[in-house]
Amino acid sequence: xxxxxxxxxxxxLVAEREWGQFHLEENLAKSISIEAGELLQCFQWGSAFDRDxxxxxxADVLTYCLLLADKLALDPETIVLQKLSVTREKYPVDKAxxxxxxxxxx
Amino acid sequence: xxxxxxxxxxxxLVAEREWGQFHLEENLAKSISIEAGELLQCFQWGSAFDRDxxxxxxADVLTYCLLLADKLALDPETIVLQKLSVTREKYPVDKAxxxxxxxxxx
Amino acid sequence: xxxxxxxxxxxxLVAEREWGQFHLEENLAKSISIEAGELLQCFQWGSAFDRDxxxxxxADVLTYCLLLADKLALDPETIVLQKLSVTREKYPVDKAxxxxxxxxxx
Amino acid sequence: xxxxxxxxxxxxLVAEREWGQFHLEENLAKSISIEAGELLQCFQWGSAFDRDxxxxxxADVLTYCLLLADKLALDPETIVLQKLSVTREKYPVDKAxxxxxxxxxx
Numbered sequence: 103x104x105x106x107x108x109x110x111x112x113x114x115l116v117a118e119r120e121w122g123q124f125h126l127e128e129n130l131a132k133s134i135s136i137e138a139g140e141l142l143q144c145f146q147w148g149s150a151f152d153r154d155x156x157x158x159x160x161a162d163v164l165t166y167c168l169l170l171a172d173k174l175a176l177d178p179e180t181i182v183l184q185k186l187s188v189t190r191e192k193y194p195v196d197k198a199x200x201x202x203x204x205x206x207x208x
Numbered sequence: 209x210x211x212x213x214x215x216x217x218x219x220x221l222v223a224e225r226e227w228g229q230f231h232l233e234e235n236l237a238k239s240i241s242i243e244a245g246e247l248l249q250c251f252q253w254g255s256a257f258d259r260d261x262x263x264x265x266x267a268d269v270l271t272y273c274l275l276l277a278d279k280l281a282l283d284p285e286t287i288v289l290q291k292l293s294v295t296r297e298k299y300p301v302d303k304a305x306x307x308x309x310x311x312x313x314x
Numbered sequence: 315x316x317x318x319x320x321x322x323x324x325x326x327l328v329a330e331r332e333w334g335q336f337h338l339e340e341n342l343a344k345s346i347s348i349e350a351g352e353l354l355q356c357f358q359w360g361s362a363f364d365r366d367x368x369x370x371x372x373a374d375v376l377t378y379c380l381l382l383a384d385k386l387a388l389d390p391e392t393i394v395l396q397k398l399s400v401t402r403e404k405y406p407v408d409k410a411x412x413x414x415x416x417x418x419x420x
Numbered sequence: 421x422x423x424x425x426x427x428x429x430x431x432x433l434v435a436e437r438e439w440g441q442f443h444l445e446e447n448l449a450k451s452i453s454i455e456a457g458e459l460l461q462c463f464q465w466g467s468a469f470d471r472d473x474x475x476x477x478x479a480d481v482l483t484y485c486l487l488l489a490d491k492l493a494l495d496p497e498t499i500v501l502q503k504l505s506v507t508r509e510k511y512p513v514d515k516a517x518x519x520x521x522x523x524x525x526x
Contacts, residue, residue: 108288115292119299120306124465127262128251131244132464134269135347138237138244139457145234146450147414147442156233157282161291163240164273164284167266176263178270182214185267186221193225200226202359230359238358241453245351252344253336253520308465320500327504331511332518339474340463343456346481350449350456357446368445369494373503375452376485376496379478388475390482394426397479398433405437412438 109168109178116169130170137162215274215284222275236276243268321380321390328381342382349374427486427496434487448488455480 116122141159144151171178192205201208222228247265250257277284298311307314328334353371356363383390404417413420434440459477462469489496510523519526 106285108285111289111292115296118301119304121304121308123306124308126255127257128255129465131248131251131262132344132460135241135244135248135351136457136461136464138241138269139347139454139460142237142241142450142457143454145237146454147447149232149234151233153280156237156276156280157287158291158294160273160276160280160282161287163244163269164277164288165291167270167273168288170262170266171270174259174262174266176266179212179214181263181267182270182274183217185264185271186217188264190221195224198225198227200229202227202230235359238354238450241457242351242355242358245348245354245453248344248351249348252348253341318497320497323501323504327508330513331516333516333520335518336520338467339469340467343460343463343474347453347456347460350453350481354449354453357449361444361446363445365492368449368488368492369499370503370506372485372488372492372494373499375456375481376489376500377503379482379485380500382474382478383482386471386474386478388478391424391426393475393479394482394486395429397476397483398429400476402433407436410437410439412441414439414442 108164109172112165112168113172125169125173127170127173130166130173133166134163134170137166214270215278218271218274219278231275231279233276233279236272236279239272240269240276243272320376321384324377324380325384337381337385339382339385342378342385345378346375346382349378426482427490430483430486431490443487443491445488445491448484448491451484452481452488455484 116125137159141156141163144156144159168178171181193208197208198205222231243265247262247269250262250265274284277287299314303314304311328337349371353368353375356368356371380390383393405420409420410417434443455477459474459481462474462477486496489499511526515526516523
């Protein structure tokens, strides 16, 4: 995901509208939470869902994630891979297999 | 972001631990909200933040986003680009420039 | 809930610790979202839950709600009752009975 | 807040509409997160806010909190007071005064 087409397109849209002034890290973190809430609303009363609506809300969450990553000069793909190696250690295969238990209770 | 290294690595980690059984779309949407809350916690009392902590929490949000996209057979980069074209129409440059106003109040 | 025992006790705890300086309305709104995420975590992988954990997380959400209400000089019980009358109008009994549909789709 | 006017009014509104069937604990927890996101949206781009909008969104969060408490046969005021005594111990006045540091870093 390094300086990919999505991030480049988001940055162009933002620059054209001079919205960069609103994109403090804190505001982007709030925006991710707000959009995550809208995504969750697709599942408010059960597990059935409207795929198009989920797609649009997921896109909004991702958009703000890419903006925050860019603001912090982080490559999204790299930080996901880095965090995965932490998860691998916290959740050894033999202990975590088939269980949703949190690492500190494994 | 199409079947990128990050998604492939996440899927391998999940498969090794047989965690796919927990990854209903609804549960992934909840997980995105939960991790977004942890990201927001980095900014709970103000705009100052610990960059390493933000990086880790952002990686967690992204990880669940990639899992949900994969579960729905959606390409993350494509859906972001599609949603941007909606945003471009809702927020014409001449009306939205320099303003954080929501489209229905522009 | 008007200036009830809970709000009074919260305010005393906050005053003793000189925490009022952190309790900008915005920070309290963030705190409500953060604690709501922790409550949601009790249900991350399904509908089964640990009642004691839910009780504690719900108490945290309520505590920040009472702090925000107090900060805005709002009486929690009154604003709930006021909002209910809006809901009654948006969701007439004959249209909304037995349906979880949002008002704009009824 | 024990079986107060607000809870009684919410329960009547819910019963009239036969909405109790949707109010699984898990769904109420999701609803609290969703409404917390809408409250946070009042502060998305900064600390300035529209008091009426905040009041309405806070009322929605509180309404779902009261519903969840009622569902679990918990008294809202009592659980807030119980949790406060835990907070008092985690954050002794002499260590926590004037600091927003989390208890495990005090």
